[in-house]
Amino acid sequence: GAVVSQHPSWVICKSGTSVKIECRSLDFQATTMFWYRQFPKQSLMLMATSNEGSKATYEQGVEKDKFLINHASLTLSTLTVTSAHPEDSSFYICSARDSNMNTEAFFGQGTRLTVV
Amino acid sequence: QKEVEQDPGPLSVPEGAIVSLNCTYSNSAFQYFMWYRQYSRKGPELLMYTYSSGNKEDGRFTAQVDKSSKYISLFIRDSQPSDSATYLCAMKSGGGATNKLIFGTGTLLAVQP
Numbered sequence: 716g717a718v719v720s721q722h723p724s725w726v727i728c729k730s731g732t733s734v735k736i737e738c739r740s741l742d743f744q745a746t747t748m749f750w751y752r753q754f755p756k757q758s759l760m761l762m763a764t765s766n767e768g769s770k771a772t773y774e775q776g777v778e779k780d781k782f783l784i785n786h787a788s789l790t791l792s793t794l795t796v797t798s799a800h801p802e803d804s805s806f807y808i809c810s811a812r813d814s815n816m817n818t819e820a821f822f823g824q825g826t827r828l829t830v831v
Numbered sequence: 832q833k834e835v836e837q838d839p840g841p842l843s844v845p846e847g848a849i850v851s852l853n854c855t856y857s858n859s860a861f862q863y864f865m866w867y868r869q870y871s872r873k874g875p876e877l878l879m880y881t882y883s884s885g886n887k888e889d890g891r892f893t894a895q896v897d898k899s900s901k902y903i904s905l906f907i908r909d910s911q912p913s914d915s916a917t918y919l920c921a922m923k924s925g926g927g928a929t930n931k932l933i934f935g936t937g938t939l940l941a942v943q944p
Contacts (some may be wrong), residue, residue, distance in 0.1 A: 756839065758934040808874045822874035
């Protein structure tokens with residue numbers, strides 16, 4: 716089956732630094748990828764929709780200058796958390812849309828970000 | 832009121848039991864209904880995908896959608912300890928990429944050996 720690879724699976728960074736998370740679709744082309752954030756015991760909250768070759772669409776309340784998204788190819792989207800602060804600590808998950816399916820069926824493994 | 836409501840559990844059952852997981856929703860425009868399984872510290876894995884009302888069966892899993900009641904269910908037969916995970920329902924109104932997937936909060940299931 717289709718696989719979405721997300722890297723790194725966990726990262727610890729110092730406050731004020733930036734962290735990049737990669738999301739790759741391994742065996743299909745993903746024109747659209749999605750970035751979610753999940754707090755403990757809470758649901759996945761969509762942060763932004765990433766479209767290959769164009770600017771990402773951010774959900775209300777998500778700072779686009781803080782969460783930079785780049786989708787330069789059909790198999791790779793990146794999320795950069797800039798000037799990270801402890802409140803940015805969370806579980807970030809990407810998903811990739813296979814154009815043959817009407818749902819975001821394939822999720823990455825998630826990235827646990829801890830900002831100290 | 833949240834668009835999608837799901838009992839967070841935890842739900843603890845003995846091995847072999849039939850498990851019933853449920854979600855209710857308020858948006859009558861939802862047409863696509865999904866169930867995902869999420870193990871601790873992992874991304875969600877798609878289990879079942881249903882369009883509109885009806886039942887769908889896949890192995891030990893059965894998904895039901897009742898649009899008139901705005902109620903969806905996931906049944907797990909002959910539950911196994913390996914089924915222990917958080918189960919998330921999700922739904923959306925259209926098939927396009929612009930239609931957001933709305934998740935429930937997830938139900939934590941523990942199957943005791």
